[in-house]
Amino acid sequence: xxxxxxxxxxxxxxxGGGLPKGRTILLAGPAGGGKSTFGHQFLYHGIVSAGETGxxxxxxxxxxxxxxxxxxxxxxxxxxxxxxLLVIIxxxxxxxxxxxxxxxxxxxxxxxxxxxxITTIDAIGAERVVIDSIxxxxxxxxxxxxxxxxxxxxxxxxSSLDCTTILTSEMAGTEVSRFGVEEFMSQGVIVLNYxxxxxxxxxxxxxxxxxxxxxEMMERPFTITKSxxxxxxxxxxxx
Ligand SMILES: Nc1ncnc2c1ncn2[C@@H]1O[C@H](COP(=O)(O)OP(=O)(O)OP(=O)(O)O)[C@@H](O)[C@H]1O
Ligand SMILES: [Mg+2]
Numbered sequence: 001x002x003x004x005x006x007x008x009x010x011x012x013x014x015x016g017g018g019l020p021k022g023r024t025i026l027l028a029g030p031a032g033g034g035k036s037t038f039g040h041q042f043l044y045h046g047i048v049s050a051g052e053t054g055x056x057x058x059x060x061x062x063x064x065x066x067x068x069x070x071x072x073x074x075x076x077x078x079x080x081x082x083x084x085l086l087v088i089i090x091x092x093x094x095x096x097x098x099x100x101x102x103x104x105x106x107x108x109x110x111x112x113x114x115x116x117x118i119t120t121i122d123a124i125g126a127e128r129v130v131i132d133s134i135x136x137x138x139x140x141x142x143x144x145x146x147x148x149x150x151x152x153x154x155x156x157x158x159s160s161l162d163c164t165t166i167l168t169s170e171m172a173g174t175e176v177s178r179f180g181v182e183e184f185m186s187q188g189v190i191v192l193n194y195x196x197x198x199x200x201x202x203x204x205x206x207x208x209x210x211x212x213x214x215x216e217m218m219e220r221p222f223t224i225t226k227s228x229x230x231x232x233x234x235x236x237x238x239x
Contacts, residue, residue, distance in 0.1 A: 001212055004052065004128070004164050007045020008038065010231030014216040015207065020187060021127075022162040023211075024155050028169045028176045029192030034203060034224055035168040036060065036069070038192070039130035041228045042166060044075040047085045052127035052164075055120055057113065059091035059136035063102055073228050084124050089116060095140055108140040110150040114157050121161060129163045135170040138179055148181045155185040176208065187211045193219070205231060 003018035012018045019025055029035050043054040058066055066088060067077045080086035093100035094107045104120070106113045120126060131137070134154075138147040158165040169182055176191060177183040189208040194201060206219040222231040 003213075005045065005050055006038075006042050007049060008041055008229045008231060010220070010222070010233040011205070011229075013233050014218075014220060014231065015210065016213060016215050019164055020210070020213060021164055022159075023187035024158050024165045024167060024185070025188040025190060026169055026176070026182050026186035027166050027190050027192070028171045028182070030171055030194050033171075033192040033194050034222070034229060035170070035192060036066070036132050037073075037224060037229055039132050039166055039168055040066070040070050040073070040075060040077075043086065043128055043130055044070065044077070044080075046128040047080050053085045053124045054128035054130070055087045055089065055117065055124075055126045057089045057091055057106065057117075057129070057131045059095055059108075059131070060133050062092050062100075063088045063090050073226065075228075087120050087124060087126070089113075089120070091137070095136065108137060110137070110154050113137075114154065117158075118161070121163060127163055129158065129165045131165070131167050133168040133170055134182065135168075135178065144179065147179045151179060151181055152185055159187075183208075188213075192222075 002021040004021045005012050005018045027035055027038055043056055046052040046054050070077050077086060087104055089104040089106050090100050090102035091106045094105055106116050141147045183189055188210040191206050191208050193204045204219045204221045207215045220231050220233055222229055
């Protein structure tokens with residue numbers, strides 16, 4: 001199986017090389033767990049180091065906030081957008097019911113989103129897609145049944161498009177699958193954790209599954225530094 005580097009130091013090592021190319025991965029974690037940063041880093045690295053163009057669908061935040069946060073890490077997204085190496089699709093403004101000046105927008109409609117993704121993948125030859133988050137997308141739907149149907153459809157279509165896709169998902173408690181299907185429809189699941197040891201907040205990550213791939217099972221600490229996420233794999237770490 002061909003693997004693609006995440007660009008997250010330490011993670012590729014515990015993944016045995018990277019994420020399975022062309023597959024859909026669920027990235028679950030609590031609020032503030034680092035899900036969006038992970039997604040941004042995966043796309044930025046893909047474009048500047050791996051030569052793979054990308055699409056970021058933002059339902060959680062306005063694209064301007066995404067650009068600003070990335071700039072704090074030294075990742076200039078605007079520059080990549082101007083070169084047609086990256087497309088940011090604004091799903092936030094339509095969801096919030098506010099107008100947007102963004103060139104690319106999507107309503108909260110999975111069929112429409114799929115159409116837009118197909119067109120954009122074709123237009124820029126995208127090989128990486130991040131949808132942040134499926135929780136925001138799902139919570140705008142009418143029923144649990146619809147949520148499950150639409151998430152399954154999105155996942156099936158992404159798998160057929162040959163793009164390495166990350167779907168972020170907010171965990172409310174310890175359940176990875178908030179809507180009962182996410183974990184099973186993805187080829188891989190990475191869980192981000194955030195816990196307090198005495199008064200110190202500690203971030204950690206574990207690979208919960210990666211179909212067809214040998215990977216580490218251990219929970220590994222990670223930090224968010226000024227240049228992005230680093231997973232600590234070499235040093236001893238006690239929780
Ligand atoms: N430039 C930075 N340097 C260091 N740490 C940062 C920086 N920017 C953000 N962080 C840390 O990352 C955390 C947020 O990460 P991120 O937005 O990726 O999480 P998230 O899981 O997407 O959160 P949400 O559930 O709110 O969408 C912040 O709370 C902060 O602790
Ligand atoms: Mg986020």
